[in-house]
Amino acid sequence: MTTSINFRIAGQHENHSGSATVLSTASQVKAAAENAFKADGDQREVKINKIGNFNGHQIFEAYTDSGSNDYYYFAVAE
Numbered sequence: 900m901t902t903s904i905n906f907r908i909a910g911q912h913e914n915h916s917g918s919a920t921v922l923s924t925a926s927q928v929k930a931a932a933e934n935a936f937k938a939d940g941d942q943r944e945v946k947i948n949k950i951g952n953f954n955g956h957q958i959f960e961a962y963t964d965s966g967s968n969d970y971y972y973f974a975v976a977e
Contacts, residue, residue, distance in 0.1 A: 919972035932961030
């Protein structure tokens with residue numbers, strides 16, 4: 900089973916690329932993101948955005964500060 904995928908999404912205003920952790924359902928994204936940031940010592944509120952689709956997966960970004968470079972990415976099969 901694949902645990903992560905590398906992706907590249909070109910948008911109108913932003914380009915996104917990186918490695919996304921594969922999850923079974925979109926409902927798991929928030930909890931997985933919160934756990935990832937807590938493991939880093941970041942207790943702030945986590946925000947989630949769907950940024951697009953890549954090779955049959957929905958790609959989500961998670962962040963606590965939009966001005967930061969600290970993002971986690973998650974993928975869910977469509």
